[in-house]
Amino acid sequence: MSVRGLLLSWGGLLLITLVVISLASPDAFSTVRAFFITPWSSPWFVGNLLDLFSLYLLTSLGVTMAFVGGTFNLGGEAQMYWGGILASLVLLRFPEGSSPFLSLLLASLVAAGIGALLGSVSGVLKRFYGADELITTFLLSLAVTPIGDYLLSGPLRDPAGNLLATPRFAPERRLPLLLPPSSLNVSLVIAFGMLGIILFFLYRTGWGYRYRIGGASPAFSRYGGNDPAAMILPSLTVSGAFHGLAGFCAVAGTAGLCHQGFSGGIGWTAITVALVARTIPLALVPSALLFAWLKTGSEIAQLQGSLDMDAATLIQALVLLLVTVQIRGDLAERLEKFLKGFPFDRWKRSPGGTTK
């Protein structure tokens, strides 16, 4: 995938945002300012934006791992939700006086584990029974989410609070904040660490090479003596694990508790982020940042009353609709001519995965 393809996606995203704002807002100028400038106007906004970015990066890594392995995970919402719920259970019930680091480590492993388990169910069903993972990941997500809702409104609920949420975790059992009083925390480091691991795995190991080829071209993979179907289960399992880990980061880092519906929409946004990044792991960074910026900007514009709708959802839907469009024919030729003068090829990835 070329750099120009990525730039077209990101440019299209900004263009759609401007069009939606100018159509939906009575005062387009102040809305554009609230959307694009205000999120960077104070450390508090910047911290919150980067915190959201780290969640988008983790979940979109999960979506990308599924895509690269040749599968599609639509169950990210529930995997993240359950990751957060089980992480909360560990953080609340871990013996008092024990190492906070150990409790956080265990919580993150349990969260990733439940996400992986939920993903692997669909993996097993596809691998051994040919069940379409588009259907099974989504149905499983819808089936288990109400159980999570029940736990948070009943057995795990803080009886002293009015929220449908667990009690707050002890301060030492939360991920350290990086830019107080904003919610930015160590999740950002975790997300970049995971990105590094994935980049190393995919582009520097033989397993990663087989994983990529199995997903991109099953016939070629088979010709090379590999079994592309063997990638189905790992890809959905790893994808689920990333979503579960994001759930851990959301409760132990962002909120400091687990409330009902905390994952609302992040799993779906992650799919758009991954598609806009054309499933290139490194391109997830700017892509996730753009969407975090968009979401924060949309919320600020709504709070200021200059936008009476969830523009972020609308923009996301429009981007999703257009992101896989293949520009063909005359328009493609003209675009090619226009972009020819730019030195994109310098950064173009060679088939082996290294940069020129």
Added chain:
Amino acid sequence: MQLLLELGIASTPLFLAALGALVTDCSGTLGIFLEGSVTMGAYLSYVLGVYSGSSWGAIIIPALAGGLVGGALGWFVTVTGANPFVAALAMNMLIGAYVSHSEALLFGSRGVLQDSRFSVLALVRDKTLYTSLSMGFALLTALVLWYALYRTPWGLRLRCSGRSLEAARLKGIRPEGYRISAWAIGSALAAAAGSLITLRLGAFVPGSTTGRGWIALVLVFLGFKKIGGVLVGTFLFSLLERIGFASQARLHIPATILLGLPFFLALMLYTVSQVIQRKQWRHHDRST
């Protein structure tokens, strides 16, 4: 008898949506957009019922709008080469955003909508009329669809396009046109299913349509892609769903957990259908 009638009423919208999923499946694609079509039909039915005061308007216009949207999506995917699954997911998201925004704009609130202008509609007031009309319509649709799919050149070409694009092209068939028409019909049926749900409830309840499009997709596999099979599968699904809800009191299952029951059942039934199909294929492979 009463139980059978109740099951019939409950499964009619789902059966219609599943028929929509079957037509879409015949064109060789998974009708992921059906979820959005059901939601759109449910919402438009309420809006038209309130503003036009006509029961017919509350069914026919949402179905036509659904057909238009499904056809437009099919055309968009064909012309632009966009990924049909991603475009369908986007369509579901767009419809969700549109419904939420439009609710606030037209009715000043989001969520459940109830209005006396809707409650007085003939199909909302008269349960007997609703039952006979909805069930009759669903059965008639099934018959027409069976005839169209298995007894007309259009149906043959559609199924041929769905099985092998290349073979269809070699025979001089333009598969894209057949896909667009199948998506339009599928979406229209799903939208009609959504409007029946709203008319039965006498209100627009956003959660009432959640996941129905996905369950409809599963029912196609459960019915082994046959109209009769889909009918039996829908009935079986509704029966199991009812048993599950009825056991709530006896087993003391919390009501919140039961919200996931239809999807859990759908997943179970889908898995069973896939296992059976796998076994049939293996048996077929061995015997040939």
